[in-house]
Amino acid sequence: MINYQIIVEYLGTNYVGWQIQKNGTSIQSEIQKALGKVLKTKIKINGSGRTDAGVHAKGQSANFFFNRNIKDEYKFLNSVNYFLKKKTIAITKINKKKIDFHARHSAKKKIYKYIILNRATSSPLNNNRVWLVKKKLNVNMMKKGIKYFLGTKNFTSMRAASCAAKNPVRTINKADIKQKGDKIFIIFESKSFLQKQVRSMVGCLKYVGENKWKPQKVKSVIESKKRKLCAPPAPPEGLYLEKVVY
Numbered sequence: 622m623i624n625y626q627i628i629v630e631y632l633g634t635n636y637v638g639w640q641i642q643k644n645g646t647s648i649q650s651e652i653q654k655a656l657g658k659v660l661k662t663k664i665k666i667n668g669s670g671r672t673d674a675g676v677h678a679k680g681q682s683a684n685f686f687f688n689r690n691i692k693d694e695y696k697f698l699n700s701v702n703y704f705l706k707k708k709t710i711a712i713t714k715i716n717k718k719k720i721d722f723h724a725r726h727s728a729k730k731k732i733y734k735y736i737i738l739n740r741a742t743s744s745p746l747n748n749n750r751v752w753l754v755k756k757k758l759n760v761n762m763m764k765k766g767i768k769y770f771l772g773t774k775n776f777t778s779m780r781a782a783s784c785a786a787k788n789p790v791r792t793i794n795k796a797d798i799k800q801k802g803d804k805i806f807i808i809f810e811s812k813s814f815l816q817k818q819v820r821s822m823v824g825c826l827k828y829v830g831e832n833k834w835k836p837q838k839v840k841s842v843i844e845s846k847k848r849k850l851c852a853p854p855a856p857p858e859g860l861y862l863e864k865v866v867y
Contacts, residue, residue, distance in 0.1 A: 622686050626716045626724065627652075627666070629681040632709040634749045634858065639672045639681070648672075648710060652683070655704035659697065660687060669724040669865040670731065673817065675857030677750070680732075680864040684724045691715065724865070730794060730812050732863040735823045735855065737805040751804070752823075752859035758830030760800050766829035766836035767796045767807070769843065770822055776815055777846040779825075781854075784816035789846075791815060798826075808863075820854035828852045 629652065637645035649668060656664040669682040691697050694715050702711050721727075738744055738751040739758050747753075773792040780789060795810035807826065809819055825842065828834040834852075842850050 622688055622720070623690060624684055624686055624718045624720050624722050625691065626682060626684045626714075626718045626722065627712045628714040628716075629678060629683060630711045630713050631678050631681065632749070633672060633674065633676045633678070635709065636674060638674045638676070639668050639670075639678075645674075648678075648681075649683075651705065651708050651710055652712070655701050656685065658704055659700045660689075662687075667724045669728050670813065670862075671816075672860075672862055673820075673857055675749075676860045676862070677858075678862040679734075681862050682724045682728070682865040682867075684718060684722060722867075727867050728812070728865050730810050730866045731814065732795075732866070733809050733814070733819045734861045734863045735807040735809075735819065736859045736861070737807070737823075737827070737855075738803060739805055740803040749858045752856055754827060754830075756831055758805065758827065759832060760798060760805060760830065762832070762836055763805075763826045763830045764798050766826055766834070766839045767798055767822075769836070769839040770796045770809070774843055775846055776818055776843065778842050778848050778851045779818050779821035780815035780848070781817040782848065786815050789815060791818065796822075817854050820857065820860060821851055823855035823859070824852035827855065 631648055637647050639648045641647045641650045653664055664685050666683040666685045736751045738753045741755050770793045775790050777789040793811050797808045799806045825839050829836055
């Protein structure tokens with residue numbers, strides 16, 4: 622039995638999320654169907670983690686076991702992507718890994734990027750791929766606010782009510798904001814995140830950028846451990862799973 626890792630890129634707009642669910646089509650189910658057609662057997666993949674409905678990925682990681690050697694990786698990728706080309710999903714890489722490798726359990730950190738388009742008009746080229754915020758944001762204030770997310774904290778106030786994680790404590794290793802033209806890029810790195818945590822943090826930063834909150838309000842909201850005090854989470858269309866590091 623050989624353990625294979627795949628790197629997956631997708632637009633999550635038309636999906637219920639990564640994980641298989643009864644209420645709609647998932648990224649995981651589409652990939653498993655495509656792999657089954659190419660490898661001529663039922664395949665189950667393990668993802669590095671869930672992405673919510675509407676969230677995208679540039680570097681999602683997953684693994685699966687197969688009892689034969691995939692010799693021609695180029696042919697394999699082309700064959701699988703043939704079945705995925707109309708699904709806004711692509712497998713960009715395949716790697717052989719040690720038998721104990723697990724896409725989720727072996728991950729050391731995940732990098733998420735959120736993109737805000739900060740301008741007065743919508744953008745057909747960026748439709749469903751950014752969060753359009755028409756009011757001018759104060760990026761300097763947002764840079765001050767984002768620092769309060771760094772370190773090990775209890776993020777109860779920034780998790781979804783449906784979050785199944787037993788422990789709300791997470792460590793944010795990196796939190797950064799960059800502006801390029803009319804786009805604002807927000808980066809977070811952590812070993813793992815709570816459900817809707819990144820989107821909630823971005824929502825708080827938007828409030829800071831709009832001068833609804835002072836930067837230090839972020840600190841008090843985290844310390845409150847009360848979800849009702851958090852800003853509304855940012856919409857899913859601006860969020861990307863950039864990379865999973867092992």
